[in-house]
Amino acid sequence: NIENYFQFVLFGGTGDLAHNKLLPAFYNMLKKDILPDNFTIIATGRRYDSQEEYLAAIKNSLSSKLKLDKRIWQLLAANIEYFELNFKDEADFLALKEVLKEKSAGEKIHNRLFYLATAPGFFTEIAEKLKKFDLLNLAFEDRDSKLVIEKPFGSDLKSAQKLNKNLNNIFSEENIFRIDHYLGKEMIQNIMVIRLSNPIFRALWKKEYIDNIQIYLNESEGVKNRGKYYDDTGVIKDMIQNHMLQILSLITMEEPDDLSAQEISRKKVEVFKELAEINLDNFDKHIVRGQYTSSQKEDKIIKAYREENNIPDDSMTSTFIALKLFLNNQRWQDVPIYIKSGKRLAKKEAAIAVEFNDDFHQSYLKDKGSESNLLLIKIQPEEGISLQFNTRKPGSINKILPVQMEFCHSCEQLFNSPESYEVLIHDMILGDKTLFTSWEEVYYSWKFIDKFMQKCEEENIKLHQYPALSQGPKAADDLLADDGRQWWDKK
Ligand code: BG6
Numbered sequence: 007n008i009e010n011y012f013q014f015v016l017f018g019g020t021g022d023l024a025h026n027k028l029l030p031a032f033y034n035m036l037k038k039d040i041l042p043d044n045f046t047i048i049a050t051g052r053r054y055d056s057q058e059e060y061l062a063a064i065k066n067s068l069s070s071k072l073k074l075d076k077r078i079w080q081l082l083a084a085n086i087e088y089f090e091l092n093f094k095d096e097a098d099f100l101a102l103k104e105v106l107k108e109k110s111a112g113e114k115i116h117n118r119l120f121y122l123a124t125a126p127g128f129f130t131e132i133a134e135k136l137k138k139f140d141l142l143n144l145a146f147e148d149r150d151s152k153l154v155i156e157k158p159f160g161s162d163l164k165s166a167q168k169l170n171k172n173l174n175n176i177f178s179e180e181n182i183f184r185i186d187h188y189l190g191k192e193m194i195q196n197i198m199v200i201r202l203s204n205p206i207f208r209a210l211w212k213k214e215y216i217d218n219i220q221i222y223l224n225e226s227e228g229v230k231n232r233g234k235y236y237d238d239t240g241v242i243k244d245m246i247q248n249h250m251l252q253i254l255s256l257i258t259m260e261e262p263d264d265l266s267a268q269e270i271s272r273k274k275v276e277v278f279k280e281l282a283e284i285n286l287d288n289f290d291k292h293i294v295r296g297q298y299t300s301s302q303k304e305d306k307i308i309k310a311y312r313e314e315n316n317i318p319d320d321s322m323t324s325t326f327i328a329l330k331l332f333l334n335n336q337r338w339q340d341v342p343i344y345i346k347s348g349k350r351l352a353k354k355e356a357a358i359a360v361e362f363n364d365d366f367h368q369s370y371l372k373d374k375g376s377e378s379n380l381l382l383i384k385i386q387p388e389e390g391i392s393l394q395f396n397t398r399k400p401g402s403i404n405k406i407l408p409v410q411m412e413f414c415h416s417c418e419q420l421f422n423s424p425e426s427y428e429v430l431i432h433d434m435i436l437g438d439k440t441l442f443t444s445w446e447e448v449y450y451s452w453k454f455i456d457k458f459m460q461k462c463e464e465e466n467i468k469l470h471q472y473p474a475l476s477q478g479p480k481a482a483d484d485l486l487a488d489d490g491r492q493w494w495d496k497k
Pocket of ligand 1: 244262
């Protein structure tokens with residue numbers, strides 16, 4: 007219940023995620039008045055020496071992102087407690103325990119959430135210490151503490167299993183919230199509604215009517231200051247194993263019986279299982295890997311991936327991937343699902359394109375070109391839906407003119423979308439797990455990715471080069487051109 011006292015214990019309180027996403031989300035939620043009246047954010051970290059220094063730093067980063075309202079800021083600042091903590095130091099955990107107790111003294115019902123915004127390598131250690139020093143059972147009446155972790159959940163199936171086992175020794179699955187922030191994005195949450203509440207789409211959502219599906223998450227940024235993490239991870243584990251497969255599962259899963267978190271997860275897991283069993287024959291014809299090289303934009307030189315900080319100059323990590331996948335089930339047999347993601351592409355753009363087949367009446371077949379009906383779900387930066395259909399070209403004799411019906415979600419005042427972290431924090435407080443990744447989803451997605459990575463190695467898949475801020479390797483276009491198709495972000 008949002009009325010109850012809420013304690014948000016943030017590990018990594020001085021890091022990028024806290025500065026750029028979590029505290030801005032709290033600020034916005036306060037502004038919208040959707041936080042419990044009574045809450046404390048206990049931000050732990052080592053970078054700052056005092057509460058004043060920490061608040062000044064947070065104020066600074068908030069001001070760089072939004073127009074700070076003094077009243078809201080004061081309200082937020084009054085509820086933040088900075089706590090200097092070293093993970094290695096037992097005394098620090100004991101002292102933290104006292105702070106948690108003191109802050110919640112007199113509160114009857116607690117809702118306590120431990121949020122690990124740290125490097126994943128620390129997840130187990132922190133969770134174990136929370137248990138060892140007895141921070142998990144402080145005077146609860148009806149709730150257990152929750153644990154929140156951010157992807158990556160392990161770096162392969164084995165490490166994910168190990169991490170999960172360690173965390174399950176301390177927290178039950180019900181109380182572990184695994185964040186995939188894409189699930190908090192407005193248009194990703196919209197997929198279900200679009201699919202299930204529109205008879206025109208619901209009836210056609212199958213191989214008989216859909217020619218292909220494309221999902222692209224293009225980024226224009228490079229690896230920024232995350233070189234070490236990125237070089238160990240690469241685009242397949244950074245974007246495909248989680249965000250992309252989550253989107254793919256929402257788009258292709260069978261209809262759930264209801265909208266409960268368990269039922270939706272059950273249907274998603276069916277898709278992941280199928281992927282895990284996929285036959286990867288002719289693999290090299292289904293994949294294009296790439297890495298960006300340097301380029302010049304106006305008079306600015308954009309560094310190559312291998313020139314970025316903490317990247318070895320012979321790195322073979324992929325910063326781009328394009329794939330063709332199939333799901334061998336009744337609904338999707340033989341429908342290609344093309345997915346693509348990369349860093350340092352020409353522009354930041356994410357969308358899902360569902361292209362319907364070209365079953366035109368014979369009288370119009372001769373005039374057919376690229377006029378498929380298309381449902382484009384735009385995820386970002388613009389949020390919206392575009393539906394392409396054919397009309398008569400004015401003045402012509404039965405010529406087809408494709409037109410687009412546009413709905414710009416993000417342009418409508420009414421639809422002022424919350425940032426994904428606001429949605430996710432809100433759901434954590436309420437204990438609603440619909441937008442979080444279940445262990446089974448993680449398990450089967452890793453099973454697929456492990457097999458996939460192994461195949462990449464065995465087949466020694468070529469690493470194409472593409473200039474920074476370009477459209478990506480040409481081979482990715484050929485992947486579709488060979489099938490007589492085109493990426494919709496290129497049209
Ligand atoms: C993160 C990845 O999960 O998602 C980053 O680790 C990526 O590499 C980011 O840049 C993209 O998120 P968004 O919300 O900016 O599209």
